[in-house]
Amino acid sequence: MRTLDETDLQIVALLLEDARRPYNDIADRVDVSAPTVSDRIDRLQQLGVIQGFTVDIDRSSFVDGIELLIDVQLCAVQNGCVTADLASVDGIEHVFMTSDARLLAIGTLASEQVGPCLLSALEADQIESYRVHLVQERDWNPSLTEDSISLTCHTCGDTVTENGLSLRFEGSLFHFCDRECRTAFEDERTPMAETA
Structure with a gap:
């Protein structure tokens, strides 16, 4: 690599x-x-x-509704499925899960559709409360520095250099600084039955 x-x-x-x-x-x-x-x-x-x-599109140009920020306070930290469940709702474009059990979504919907959309994606007992905010303005302007795209070893956290290795595991790509770190990663995920 x-x-x-x-x-x-x-x-x-x-x-x-x-x-x-x-x-x-x-x-x-x-x-x-x-x-x-x-x-x-x-x-x-x-x-x-x-x-x-x-493609970055303006959904409001062809969909009834306005751009909204939906802020959902969940009852407790949920599994990773809730973000995918909410993202699958028509009109929802971006979904973020925070570490304090908040689910944030941006979408173009009619305001009266928000409650039914949330209930179509999530169970009622998962939702503690939610607030809807009208998006007045937004900007997305990612910036890059050389350090921002360096690869980090998944096992030890060091920077991956030309001696690095990659491994695709369960649909995700992992990077390692050397064979030892990759082997440690693989050993952690080897089922107990195979090691016996």
Whole structure:
């Protein structure tokens, strides 16, 4: 595995500005060939640095409703399914779970639809209370520094260098600084029956 470098950082920054930017335009700006850009983007996807290319749409232009921030106080910390359950509701675009059992969602809905939508996604006894806020303005402007896209070893927390390894496990990608850390990760997840 090669470490991420300044060219990788520049490519990601250009894609953040415009995910549809042609590879030859990126190549001109970072002073490499278009095939090199393609190879690097493929590698960044394999590493999990780039997880997808999305379209940012204004749902209010074709859906009845207004953009709302929904703040749900859950009765207790829930399993990971509640975020996926709420995200599956038509009109909900982003869902966040906080460590203090709050579920935050942004979506375009009619205000009278919020309660029924919550109850279609969650059990009534999971919801302690909820508040709805009208979104007046928002901005998403991610910034990158070289450190912000360095890979961290899942086992020990060190930075993954060119000697690093990756492993896809149960649908998630994990990075390790060396074979010892990867082996430790695999050993923790080996079922007891296999070790006996």
